[in-house]
Amino acid sequence: MTDVLRRGRASLAFGFFAQGVAFALLVTRIPAIQDRYGVSDALLPVFLAAVPILAGVGSVVSERLVRRVRPSRLLRWSQPVVLLALLGVGAGDRVAVLAVALAVFGLAVGALDASMNMLGVSLQRAYGRSIMLGFHATYSLGGILGASLAWAGAHWDLALWVSYLPVVVVLLPAALVGSRWYVDGDGGGAAEAVDKGAGGAGVGAGVAFKVLLPLCLVMTFAYIGDSTVSNWSAKYLQDVLGSSEQLATVPYNVYMVTTLVGRAVGDFGVRRFGAVAVVRGGAVVAAGGFAVVASAPGAWVGMLGFTLLGLGLCVLVPQTFAAAGRLAAEQDGRPGASDAAVARLNVFNYVGFLVGSPLVGALGDAWSYRGAMLVPMVLVLVTVVYARSFGDGPDRYGVGHERPRTADVGRGSNGL
Numbered sequence: 001m002t003d004v005l006r007r008g009r010a011s012l013a014f015g016f017f018a019q020g021v022a023f024a025l026l027v028t029r030i031p032a033i034q035d036r037y038g039v040s041d042a043l044l045p046v047f048l049a050a051v052p053i054l055a056g057v058g059s060v061v062s063e064r065l066v067r068r069v070r071p072s073r074l075l076r077w078s079q080p081v082v083l084l085a086l087l088g089v090g091a092g093d094r095v096a097v098l099a100v101a102l103a104v105f106g107l108a109v110g111a112l113d114a115s116m117n118m119l120g121v122s123l124q125r126a127y128g129r130s131i132m133l134g135f136h137a138t139y140s141l142g143g144i145l146g147a148s149l150a151w152a153g154a155h156w157d158l159a160l161w162v163s164y165l166p167v168v169v170v171l172l173p174a175a176l177v178g179s180r181w182y183v184d185g186d187g188g189g190a191a192e193a194v195d196k197g198a199g200g201a202g203v204g205a206g207v208a209f210k211v212l213l214p215l216c217l218v219m220t221f222a223y224i225g226d227s228t229v230s231n232w233s234a235k236y237l238q239d240v241l242g243s244s245e246q247l248a249t250v251p252y253n254v255y256m257v258t259t260l261v262g263r264a265v266g267d268f269g270v271r272r273f274g275a276v277a278v279v280r281g282g283a284v285v286a287a288g289g290f291a292v293v294a295s296a297p298g299a300w301v302g303m304l305g306f307t308l309l310g311l312g313l314c315v316l317v318p319q320t321f322a323a324a325g326r327l328a329a330e331q332d333g334r335p336g337a338s339d340a341a342v343a344r345l346n347v348f349n350y351v352g353f354l355v356g357s358p359l360v361g362a363l364g365d366a367w368s369y370r371g372a373m374l375v376p377m378v379l380v381l382v383t384v385v386y387a388r389s390f391g392d393g394p395d396r397y398g399v400g401h402e403r404p405r406t407a408d409v410g411r412g413s414n415g416l
Contacts, residue, residue, distance in 0.1 A: 004183060005126055005127065008123060008181055008182060008183025009123055009127075009131065009183075010178075011178035011179065011182055012120060012123065012135060012182060012183075013134065013135055013138045014138070014174065014175065014178045015116055015175060015178065015179075016116060016136065016138045016139040017139065017142040018174070018175050020145070020146060021142040021143070021149070021167060021171065022082055022086050022142075022146065022167070023143065024145075024150065025086060025149060025163070025164060026089065026105070027230075028146070028150035028151075029160060029163070030048070032160055033089060036160055037094070037095050038095070039095065047098070047099070047102060049354060050099075050102060050106060051102055051105060051106040052106070052350035053106070053350070053354070054103055054106030054107050054110065055106045055109045055113065056110060056347045056351070057106075057107060058106065058107040058111045058112075058114070059110040059111070059113065059114045059343050059344075059346040059347045059349075059350070060110075060347060061107075062074060062110065062114040062115060063339075063343035063344055066115075066118065066336060066339045066340065067336060067340070071114075071115045071119055071122075071339055072119060074111055075111075075112065075179065075182060076179040078108045078111040079108075079179075080172050082105060082108045082109055082112055083168045083171055083172045083175070084168070085101050085104040085105035085108060086101075086105060087161065087164050087165060087168045088101035089101045089102060089105065089160070089164075090159070090163065090164040090165075091161040091164075110346070110350075113346050114343040116135070117321045117342050118339040118342045120135045120318075120322075121322055121324070121325035121338055121342055122325070122339075125325065125326075129267075129271055130266075130267040130275070130322070132318040132319065132321060133263045133264075133266035133270065133314075133315060134267050136317065136318040137263035137264045140256060140259045140263055140314070141260055143256060144260065146167075147253075149167065150163065211327055211331055212324060212327065214386040215323055215324050215327070215386075216345060217348075218279075218320050218382075218383050218389075219316075219317065219345055219352060220355070221352065221376070221379040221382060222313055222316040222352065222380070222383070223349055223350075223351070223352025223353050224355055224356035224376050224379055225290070225309065226313055226352070227353050227355075228356050228357070228360050228373070229251070229252060229255050229306060229309055229310075229313075230252060231356070231360070232360050232361070232369070233248075233251040233252050233306055234248040234249055234251065235369075236251075236369055237302055237303075241296055241298055241299045241302045242299065243299035243302075247299055254303060254306055255307070255309060255310040256310070258307050258310030258311050259313070259314040262312075262314035263314045263315070266278065266318070269281075270319070275319050275323065276388060276390050276391060278315050278319065279315065279383065279387045280384050281312075282312045282314070282315035282316055283312065283316065283380050283384050283387070284312070284381075284384065285308055285311055285312030286308070286311075286312025286313045286316075287312070287377045287378075287380045287381045289305045289309035289312055290305065290376055290377030290380065291305075292304055292305030293309070293373050294370045294374050312380075316383060319390055320345065320390075321342055322390075323390040323391075324338075324342055325338040325342055327341065328341035328342075360372045360375070
């Protein structure tokens with residue numbers, strides 16, 4: 001069973017990596033997509049907002065689907081759809097084609113994000129120690145690779161489909177092969193509850209929303225912070241701190257790298273100090289990063305602030321998913337309760353993404369961009385108040401009060 005869990009962990013990590021590559025290839029080539037389809041500046045925000053909105057819909061649908069099917073099956077088929085939709089974005093020639101491709105991409109991404117984190121949470125419980133940050137570290141690594149490939153495509157003036165096709169050709173079959181070893185770590189998930197007559201409609205119903213509300217707020221605040229960096233770091237450095245155009249591209253790259261580093265070592269911190277301490281520390285470091293950015297006298301000090309933001313924000317989202325799974329298991333012990341809670345929480349990923357960029361932009365225009373940076377700082381600090389919701393178990397890993405028996409977990413998805 002140990003080999004089953006190890007293979008499940010490796011295959012899921014590759015799934016996170018592939019998703020990081022695909023998402024980065026989409027968002028970093030938005031100007032090229034706009035040029036290819038002739039999308040006006042007025043219409044572009046509609047297309048950009050549609051993706052996270054539909055992803056939220058996909059996550060809600062996933063919460064219902066996992067009452068009937070295993071999360072591993074949902075992940076197995078949503079990832080190829082995401083990759084094919086990405087290729088469709090690059091290969092189309094009409095706005096209608098772009099709209100359909102982005103709609104499919106958004107819906108599939110919602111299902112993909114939800115199911116990936118469902119499996120990650122259940123595997124962490126199976127291991128009895130923190131491994132969730134490692135999965136998100138591979139996502140960050142994929143994002144760095146995807147952004148690098150996008151840069152190469154733009155540098156060499158390659159057509160979008162030329163940039164996307166090799167990636168899809170490599171990642172799609174690899175993801176399908178890897179999906180053979182996905183592990184439904186709770187021993188079968190919600191599907192078993194249906195098989196045993198528990199009835200899918202009730203799975204997760206006992207998890208009150210008020211129990212998850214603090215985690216939903218933390219997820220929203222974390223993504224408001226993340227979208228602030230991704231959408232405004234370059235403009236802030238250039239327009240407010242007076243950097244060159246070339247230097248203004250550096251903060252987001254620094255942020256991505258420090259996010260990867262923080263997640264790569266974050267699991268060790270959770271094992272050593274517990275989830276509550278790591279979440280509190282991450283929130284304080286992130287808030288300090290926003291404070292440095294808001295008060296920076298020049299570009300290089302601003303760069304330090306964005307570095308701190310990467311190190312602080314990187315731990316919040318993975319630990320929020322892990323805490324949701326644990327709380328759901330405590331409140332409702334039925335199979336699938338954890339999966340439903342993760343899917344519900346995942347919606348607030350997209351809420352934060354939708355709110356963050358317009359919020360900072362509106363405040364920057366109406367007040368000042370320095371002042372606007374203080375708003376995500378305050379929101380991230382609220383996480384300190386809610387950190388007790390990440391409450392550690394006796395093993396100090398923050399993944400539950402009792403290490404599951406290996407015989408109860410680690411069923412591979414091969415038998416589906």
